[in-house]
Amino acid sequence: MPRTEPIKAVRGMRDLMPHDRALWRTVEKAAARVARTFGYQEIVTPILEHTDLIERIGEETDAVAKELYRFEDRGGRNLALRPEATAGIVRAYFEGGLNQGPQPARLFLLGPMFRYDRPQKGRYRQFFQFDIEAIGAASPAVDAEVIELAATWLHEVGISDLALELNTIGDSKCRPAYLELLRQYYRPLKDELHGDCQRRVEANPLRLLDCKVPQCRPFKHKAPRITDHLCDECAAAWVLVRGVLDAAGIEYRLNPYLVRGLDYYTRTVFEFYPGGASGAQDALIAGGRYDGLAEAEGWPPTPGVGFAGGLDRVTEVVAASGAEVIPEPAAEVVVLSEPGLEVEAADVARFCRAARSVAVDYEPRSLRAKMRSAHKLGARWVVLLGAADAQRHVAQLKDMASGEQAEVPWKELADSLA
């Protein structure tokens, strides 16, 4: 008989198996715990948003054009799987009335994001982010706060070999004049740039600074720097952000070529990279200030700052660093019975469950096989139930570590296990 082809996971999507979840759980718990110690509260937003919300803030970037999962629902709505968390959180901040509450609203979110990208190491079409947003936060001190939060999280999960890169990109007051300076510098060089960059000279000159094509790279070193052309407010903010980081003892490297390509980003930008040993070039965390985002979404102008951390990459780095994760046993207690005692075995399990996690082995196989299986599960105790025991409502409780075994009445099992 020809078998039907088994249906495999969708391209770029992966399962996190029980074995993986142990590590993931510690990383997620650390994120939530650290967020709460900084006064951030959890928010959950839908995985689906209107395509317009995503498109309005991503405009004509490749990312939105090519990497967005979009579809039409049965009601004819154009929807998209969220590719990042900030747009949805800012929307929820206004829709849920957090803009009427105490400012800033300090929020965190853990959840899946989706990008239709070609999969490779550390990059999946469904991936998970830890997202921090302080919305309504005008003070540059909050920029430093979210950076400190990010650093604390990474340290708590055991990533000590870290590089923090920091820059400012000005705001709507000072950036336009700086961009014009950049254009003036690059226009005579245009013929020597690669295709994309030739277009960027007029369209998006900031992006010329982080181009990685060898042909373009040499020119940026003599390009004018935004930090020499900040307005007074941006300059003061830049000093304050670094002042708080210095006081916190957080090391950073100033990278004048670290930029963002969209207009609503302002002032602080930062990225955390794993240290040399890991060899990865991709950021573990990327963040910054986005004072123009609320307006881009159609809401009243509202400042904000935050970051997104990639759980897939962070867990990978933690795993690669050899951190030991002690696997939790599937069950602390396994109940084994003679055939035909399923009802009684379930009764016994119920008594034990008051004190410990319990699994019952109902499989039709030898006692030897059941013992072997219980051992592999990591069970600390085995409860053996024979027909004679069942009659008298007792069972044999065996400690797997010591090998000791004793007869215990069903009603006393929980006490013996506690």
Place this chain on the structure above:
RNA sequence: GUGGCUAUAGCUCAGCAUGGCAGAGCACCAGAUUGUGGAUCUGGCUGUCGCGGGUUCAAAUCCCGCUAGCCACCCCA
């Protein structure tokens, strides 16, 4: 979106150059051990050789297409 490598048992892989019976280890099941785990030994089960087409007396092996995975580039709002 571009390029390189790969796809054979539940898992990790050998076999492919030079076409000729489908293999190993692990895992699983069982026995040794008169139904009580870990160590050891013995035996056993498991395959549309990713999918589709072509060449050939004969294809896991050679050719073409597709799909998927890995890696890098690109991108990362």
